[in-house]
Amino acid sequence: MRHHRAFSIISILALLFCLGVMPAWAEFSVQCPPDVDGIDTDGDGDVNNDHVCVHLSSGDGFIKMADGRDSYIFGFASHRLANSDPVVFQPEPGESRPPAESIGLPTSEGGLNLGATFPAPTIEVREGQKLYLTLSNVGMLMRPDLFDPHTVHYHGFPNVASIFDGLPDSAISINMGFSLTYFYNLVEPGTFMYHCHVEATEHMQMGMLGNIYVRPMQDLTDGTDLGYPSYAYNDGDGTTGYHVAKPLQIHSFDPNFHDANELVQPLPFALMHDRYPMFNGRGYPDTLNPDNIANQELYEAQLMDSIIEVPQGERVLLRLSSLATVDFYTVASPSIPMTVVGQGARILRTAGETDGVQDLFYTTHSVTLGGGEAKDILLDTTDIPEGTYFIYTTNLNNLSNDQEDYGGMMTEIVVQAAAL
Numbered sequence: 530m531r532h533h534r535a536f537s538i539i540s541i542l543a544l545l546f547c548l549g550v551m552p553a554w555a556e557f558s559v560q561c562p563p564d565v566d567g568i569d570t571d572g573d574g575d576v577n578n579d580h581v582c583v584h585l586s587s588g589d590g591f592i593k594m595a596d597g598r599d600s601y602i603f604g605f606a607s608h609r610l611a612n613s614d615p616v617v618f619q620p621e622p623g624e625s626r627p628p629a630e631s632i633g634l635p636t637s638e639g640g641l642n643l644g645a646t647f648p649a650p651t652i653e654v655r656e657g658q659k660l661y662l663t664l665s666n667v668g669m670l671m672r673p674d675l676f677d678p679h680t681v682h683y684h685g686f687p688n689v690a691s692i693f694d695g696l697p698d699s700a701i702s703i704n705m706g707f708s709l710t711y712f713y714n715l716v717e718p719g720t721f722m723y724h725c726h727v728e729a730t731e732h733m734q735m736g737m738l739g740n741i742y743v744r745p746m747q748d749l750t751d752g753t754d755l756g757y758p759s760y761a762y763n764d765g766d767g768t769t770g771y772h773v774a775k776p777l778q779i780h781s782f783d784p785n786f787h788d789a790n791e792l793v794q795p796l797p798f799a800l801m802h803d804r805y806p807m808f809n810g811r812g813y814p815d816t817l818n819p820d821n822i823a824n825q826e827l828y829e830a831q832l833m834d835s836i837i838e839v840p841q842g843e844r845v846l847l848r849l850s851s852l853a854t855v856d857f858y859t860v861a862s863p864s865i866p867m868t869v870v871g872q873g874a875r876i877l878r879t880a881g882e883t884d885g886v887q888d889l890f891y892t893t894h895s896v897t898l899g900g901g902e903a904k905d906i907l908l909d910t911t912d913i914p915e916g917t918y919f920i921y922t923t924n925l926n927n928l929s930n931d932q933e934d935y936g937g938m939m940t941e942i943v944v945q946a947a948a949l
């Protein structure tokens with residue numbers, strides 16, 4: 530594997546040199562304009578800070594599966610990340626023009642930029658903000674024969690501007706060496722997800738998947754204390770209130786497909802058979818590892834754990850979504866009841882105007898999600914003793930990391946001593 534990779538990298542660099550395209554010297558400009566409209570759209574009392582920006586690159590790389598195998602991926606990475614900086618940033622106040630960001634790709638992180646991360650960086654934003662998301666396509670180092678464009682499709686987002694929707698058929702796709710800034714006016718809160726939509730079966734199976742969620746304006750409400758620090762939706766009565774939020778995204782990989790993609794072999798979509806079920810890009814027990822996980826090249830490509838820690842008596846909001854390309858998964862919490870308060874980025878409620886609104890929340894111990902579905906689930910630990918509890922898929926053959934048992938799509942909720 531190592532020899533193969535070293536050979537590939539040398540041949541790629543040689544090829545790029547011959548072609549006269551050396552993306553190592555490419556510069557990408559990022560549109561991140563300051564907010565000068567004088568209107569307070571995000572409701573925080575400040576008229577000049579409603580703009581937020583994200584800069585992603587798209588490329589390829591490797592991640593380490595929970596059984597130790599390295600898997601080739603396509604993916605996104607954040608250039609504000611540096612493992613500590615926030616993914617979402619704001620333009621400097623008073624700046625008169627968009628700041629240009631110059632990035633020496635693909636060598637930005639030291640060494641060759643096998644820089645895709647999995648899952649893609651989590652994007653947390655708030656209703657009322659205006660999001661400028663720039664995607665720069667840095668090309669595929671391991672597959673120089675591919676000139677694939679990429680996009681960002683913000684799944685579930687009610688997009689008025691179809692050119693920003695990321696569907697290659699009806700929107701702009703971004704070719705190698707180029708950037709596009711997507712604009713989203715965040716008028717609705719909810720749990721969404723994002724992924725590349727180019728050759729979606731392939732690029733999604735290969736790992737271009739991430740969490741994005743929009744917090745409601747109600748989180749900022751002054752004077753009307755509904756009892757919780759945060760809310761899933763603008764419920765008006767505090768019923769979706771929570772203390773701790775955790776985005777949990779269902780992923781699964783077919784290692785044969787990933788290997789075939791790296792080795793320039795045919796990709797038989799109909800034979801796709803996922804054998805690495807994951808939460809947030811990791812199989813158990815890696816779901817519990819709070820640290821970044823590095824691949825064999827020592828590049829930290831998996832930056833997200835799935836562990837949930839909550840003081841006894843508090844509520845967790847589980848932002849559960851699925852971007853699996855093959856299977857439906859049933860996710861169970863056998864000890865702590867799940868109250869589903871939202872679905873598909875909407876609060877579960879009637880829209881009746883004569884009798885007033887009625888909650889359609891329901892309590893269960895398991896939910897089933899297909900690809901593209903999301904549910905907002907409250908876990909109330911009021912009557913739950915301190916201890917460690919599990920969330921896992923009841924498709925029991927998926928409690929494995931390929932041939933290794935006792936892994937797969939499982940994580941833990943740790944109910945800690947109550948906060949004083």
Ligand SMILES: [Cu+2]
Pocket residue numbers: 587603677678679680725726727732737
């Ligand atoms: Cu793509």
